[in-house]
Amino acid sequence: MTPDTTQVKIGEVGVTLHRAGNGPKLLFLHGAGGYTQWLPFFDALAERYEVLVPEHPGFGASDDPAFIRNVPDMAMFYLDFLETLGLDNAHVVGHSLGGWIAAEILIRDRARAKSLTLLAPAGIRVEGVPSGDTFIWNTEETARNLFHDQAYADILLALKPSDAQMEVMLKNRFTATKLGWQPRWFNPDLEKWLHRIKLPALVVWGKEDKVMPAAYAARWRARLPDARVVTIEQCGHLPHVEKLDDMIGSVRDFLGGAAR
Amino acid sequence: MKFISFHLMPYRPLDFAAAAKHRSAWVVLPNSLYDPVKGAEEYAAYIDFLADCERLGFDGIGVNEHHQNAYGMMPAPNLIASALIQRTKTVKIAILGRALPIQSNPIFIAEEYAMLDNLSKGRIICGFVRGIGAEYHSTGINPYFSHERFHEAHDLIVQAWTKPGPFPFEGQHYNIRYVNLWPRPYQQPHPPIWIPSQGSTETVVWAADPARKYPFLVTFSSTDLVIRYLNTYRDQARKFGYEPEPGQFGWACPVYVAETDEQARAEAGRAIETLFNNYLRMPLEMLVPPGYTSQASMRAFLKLRTAVGGRVSTADELIASGTALIGSVATVRAKIEEVRDKTGLGILLPMLQFGILSDELARRNIERFAAEIMPQLRR
Numbered sequence: 001m002t003p004d005t006t007q008v009k010i011g012e013v014g015v016t017l018h019r020a021g022n023g024p025k026l027l028f029l030h031g032a033g034g035y036t037q038w039l040p041f042f043d044a045l046a047e048r049y050e051v052l053v054p055e056h057p058g059f060g061a062s063d064d065p066a067f068i069r070n071v072p073d074m075a076m077f078y079l080d081f082l083e084t085l086g087l088d089n090a091h092v093v094g095h096s097l098g099g100w101i102a103a104e105i106l107i108r109d110r111a112r113a114k115s116l117t118l119l120a121p122a123g124i125r126v127e128g129v130p131s132g133d134t135f136i137w138n139t140e141e142t143a144r145n146l147f148h149d150q151a152y153a154d155i156l157l158a159l160k161p162s163d164a165q166m167e168v169m170l171k172n173r174f175t176a177t178k179l180g181w182q183p184r185w186f187n188p189d190l191e192k193w194l195h196r197i198k199l200p201a202l203v204v205w206g207k208e209d210k211v212m213p214a215a216y217a218a219r220w221r222a223r224l225p226d227a228r229v230v231t232i233e234q235c236g237h238l239p240h241v242e243k244l245d246d247m248i249g250s251v252r253d254f255l256g257g258a259a260r
Numbered sequence: 261m262k263f264i265s266f267h268l269m270p271y272r273p274l275d276f277a278a279a280a281k282h283r284s285a286w287v288v289l290p291n292s293l294y295d296p297v298k299g300a301e302e303y304a305a306y307i308d309f310l311a312d313c314e315r316l317g318f319d320g321i322g323v324n325e326h327h328q329n330a331y332g333m334m335p336a337p338n339l340i341a342s343a344l345i346q347r348t349k350t351v352k353i354a355i356l357g358r359a360l361p362i363q364s365n366p367i368f369i370a371e372e373y374a375m376l377d378n379l380s381k382g383r384i385i386c387g388f389v390r391g392i393g394a395e396y397h398s399t400g401i402n403p404y405f406s407h408e409r410f411h412e413a414h415d416l417i418v419q420a421w422t423k424p425g426p427f428p429f430e431g432q433h434y435n436i437r438y439v440n441l442w443p444r445p446y447q448q449p450h451p452p453i454w455i456p457s458q459g460s461t462e463t464v465v466w467a468a469d470p471a472r473k474y475p476f477l478v479t480f481s482s483t484d485l486v487i488r489y490l491n492t493y494r495d496q497a498r499k500f501g502y503e504p505e506p507g508q509f510g511w512a513c514p515v516y517v518a519e520t521d522e523q524a525r526a527e528a529g530r531a532i533e534t535l536f537n538n539y540l541r542m543p544l545e546m547l548v549p550p551g552y553t554s555q556a557s558m559r560a561f562l563k564l565r566t567a568v569g570g571r572v573s574t575a576d577e578l579i580a581s582g583t584a585l586i587g588s589v590a591t592v593r594a595k596i597e598e599v600r601d602k603t604g605l606g607i608l609l610p611m612l613q614f615g616i617l618s619d620e621l622a623r624r625n626i627e628r629f630a631a632e633i634m635p636q637l638r639r
Contacts, residue, residue: 135545135549136283136287136545136546138544138545166559166562170550170559170562171555173550174551174558176550177403177549177550177551178402178404178405178551181403181404181549182400182401182402183400184400
């Protein structure tokens with residue numbers, strides 16, 4: 001499926017928005033690597049939902065406003081986004097950094113959301129279980145640590161990005177640094193408010209995730225009022241890419257149930 | 261020309277074979293490789309070496325700040341400066357510099373510099389730097405905000421030195437209701453501020469601004485880059501409508517002088533290679549984390565991949581490019597004169613001990629430099 005790509009204005013900020021499918025609205029919030037392409041995961045969701053994938057401010061082709069200095073700012077921005085686009089009863093799905101942003105949005109205001117799906121989310125810390133240091137890894141280490149099945153890493157490493165793609169990768173990396181460097185990939189003030197997210201929630205984690213350890217799933221389940229956890233065997237940090245077939249059923253069932 | 265004898269205080273007893281197993285001698289090099297008994301001897305030898313610079317006729321002694329590495333044992337350069345104040349009478353003590361953005365509260369930098377200025381009765385020169393990329397890994401400070409924090413910390417420190425207190429400082433990163441420095445600096449309005457840099461245009465423009473006219477020191481670069489950066493500063497000053505003084509142009513580089521070029525190369529070759537290839541070796545992810553440089557500079561970095569320490573350099577290459585001045589008196593003097601004639605260079609900061617260079621060779625080097633290079637260039 002080819003998404004419809006438009007530029008929407010949220011206040012003064014231009015946001016690139018990819019969308020496809022029909023049905024209830026589903027907002028996908030991407031991770032620190034940015035939006036690279038329309039994924040088979042989005043296609044699978046677009047069979048039943050209208051899938052909206054914005055590129056966060058500071059990522060990809062979206063504007064990079066100076067007033068967004070941290071993830072709470074990003075969450076406030078997305079409240080404007082939801083209001084401007086008139087999204088209601090939206091299923092919110094977030095991967096990694098996007099999961100963190102989703103949680104920060106919903107502790108502030110969950111009125112426009114129907115459910116929350118988190119794929120290996122950042123945002124909290126479990127003491128003694130550090131996240132991977134994505135900032136010290138080189139390109140090869142990053143690719144290898146993202147996936148359990150190294151065939152995916154090999155594919156990623158064989159890609160020769162164009163100058164334009166390199167530019168986007170740099171931009172994404174700068175914004176990821178702004179948002180995630182200190183404290184490393186979490187907000188100490190998030191966890192204590194997770195009880196505010198009184199919505200059905202699904203937490204999906206690859207058991208061999210080297211970026212955000214799977215041990216974090218139990219903490220999310222404990223803090224979210226209504227969450228279940230699905231752990232995917234032999235899977236790294238991108239379950240929706242590496243093990244789509246193993247996880248899509250759980251996501252569909254969850255979203256279908258939550259929609260009742 | 262003024263001469264500042266500059267030192268990094270490398271940890272020479274490093275087990276290089278063990279260190280090579282790690283991605284750098286910075287950030288992740290296990291500190292079990294540091295032996296405090298040997299380290300204490302290093303400090304003693306280096307402080308003797310620096311204190312003796314007064315007798316040898318140097319205008320100043322230079323120390324600097326680097327964190328959590330084997331490259332330089334001075335995470336707190338103020339402590340070394342304080343020791344040197346007690347060992348000297350007239351020589352300037354240049355701290356080149358303190359890394360402003362990685363401090364949580366720059367008031368402490370303002371206070372400590374002011375104390376040192378009082379203790380030395382006005383012999384302190386203050387370097388302001390941002391630290392190197394690795395230090396954002398070591399301290400956790402977000403490199404994305406490095407420039408912002410640098411400028412804000414600079415403003416806070418200068419105001420703390422010059423504005424009658426108490427006054428409030430209202431910043432983005434630093435907010436202090438009562439800024440009221442005790443003691444105030446000895447030198448009025450404040451100690452000289454120098455800016456060591458690797459030559460970013462942004463820094464040049466800022467340092468050359470008529471409101472500041474901060475001396476600009478190019479560090480660890482090939483001679484052609486030193487000439488280019490110093491002339492960028494001159495051009496910028498002229499754009500601002502003034503002619504800069506020689507005292508606004510500085511160059512810091514490793515220097516080794518011997519009887520002949522061959523002897524110098526034989527005595528210092530291995531030491532200079534350890535400086536660049538062992539002590540300074542680090543991957544780009546450490547050297548230039550995002551935001552430490554602009555996106556444009558980062559792009560250039562990724563294309564060039566010729567960062568200092570980014571690849572293995574031979575002594576011959578470092579000598580040929582003029583990154584290190586290693587040779588006979590005539591050779592070294594000619595090179596300095598060349599840079600002076602092309603740039604108006606007024607401050608040379610020779611690093612006369614570097615890498616694993618022994619105390620004995622460093623001693624011979626500094627005496628020869630002081631006796632046979634400095635007097636001629638002062639004329």
